[in-house]
Amino acid sequence: MKVGVVSIVGRPNAGKSTLLNSIIKEKVAITSNKPQTTRNNIQGIYNDEDSQIIFVDTPGIHKPKNKLGKYLNRESYSSLEGVDLVLFMIDSSAPFGKGDEFVLDKIKEENINTFLILNKVDKIKKDELFNMILEYKDKYDFKEVIPISALKEKNIDELLKTIKEYLDEGERIYPEDYYTDKSIKFLVSELIREKVLRKTREEVPHAVTVVIENFEEKKESILINACIIVERDGIKKILVGHNGEMIKEIGIDARKDIEELVGKNVYLDLFVKTVNNWRDRDKYLVEYGFDENNFE
Numbered sequence: 001m002k003v004g005v006v007s008i009v010g011r012p013n014a015g016k017s018t019l020l021n022s023i024i025k026e027k028v029a030i031t032s033n034k035p036q037t038t039r040n041n042i043q044g045i046y047n048d049e050d051s052q053i054i055f056v057d058t059p060g061i062h063k064p065k066n067k068l069g070k071y072l073n074r075e076s077y078s079s080l081e082g083v084d085l086v087l088f089m090i091d092s093s094a095p096f097g098k099g100d101e102f103v104l105d106k107i108k109e110e111n112i113n114t115f116l117i118l119n120k121v122d123k124i125k126k127d128e129l130f131n132m133i134l135e136y137k138d139k140y141d142f143k144e145v146i147p148i149s150a151l152k153e154k155n156i157d158e159l160l161k162t163i164k165e166y167l168d169e170g171e172r173i174y175p176e177d178y179y180t181d182k183s184i185k186f187l188v189s190e191l192i193r194e195k196v197l198r199k200t201r202e203e204v205p206h207a208v209t210v211v212i213e214n215f216e217e218k219k220e221s222i223l224i225n226a227c228i229i230v231e232r233d234g235i236k237k238i239l240v241g242h243n244g245e246m247i248k249e250i251g252i253d254a255r256k257d258i259e260e261l262v263g264k265n266v267y268l269d270l271f272v273k274t275v276n277n278w279r280d281r282d283k284y285l286v287e288y289g290f291d292e293n294n295f296e
Helices: 016-024 067-078 098-110 126-137 156-165 184-203 233-240 242-262 281-289
Strands: 002-009 042-048 051-057 085-091 114-119 144-147 209-217 221-230 265-274
Touching (some): 002 016, 002 098, 002 156, 016 042, 016 085, 085 098, 114 126, 144 156, 184 209, 184 221, 184 233, 184 242, 221 233, 233 242, 242 265
Parallel strands (some): 002 051, 002 085, 221 265
Antiparallel strands (some): 209 221
8 A cells, every 4th residue: 555645835826725625525725815825734634445645735835024924934844844745836827936936945955756736737728838847847856747727626636646656555644534634623713714715805814813612512513603813903893794794604604614524514603803912913823823722
């Protein structure tokens, strides 16, 4: 049996979380059109008859401008340690820019077997893809160059087949029915945060944290009380919306995904809390919002 750990890295919005979800066939990582949506290294576990592959989805590597950015990069850099293979994903519909070069430089420092994954190939022409492959092959000694469309699940089977060729024989690390190492509470909090980011778009910054205050599981249902934490009253007003319409929409959309995740009826109560008296916003988020111990 082929067993190994594979890290998915790239600049923000390259499609890493979408790829992970496409491979695992479950909603493991949240997605939105905002950069740095992923905050933690999230493991998705792929199982079939002859393999178990642990995929690590990472926050987009970028040049940090604040403590939050530094934290996200530390998460990404740690995913390069002790892995068997790296998937360096780029958005093929956008030029290879300084952000991609920045990520590639970090990969070169680690000297790990690396695949170049050209994502979103459904958005470009075949001759453009051919020229792109020729150009990018010279940037590094990539073991493989594989074009895919994570969103449309194009060429995913070929990617998995090729990955297995580079992995060693071994025993399963996780039980065969596991598809992630994250707790249910963590996944629930992330699903709620995804709806916040998607519904509010550019109105609400990434300084949003969701904490599960109560998770009461019954035989046929689950009662969840979740707190959405923001740093300004203005953001709270946006999230609540006129007559509570926005928070209601967020709750409806989140509840649908949570019910699909847990397989039970879900009663979801959302409320928004403003933290007005913190002196160091990033420190608060790292210590409170990003620590998974808060979701256990």
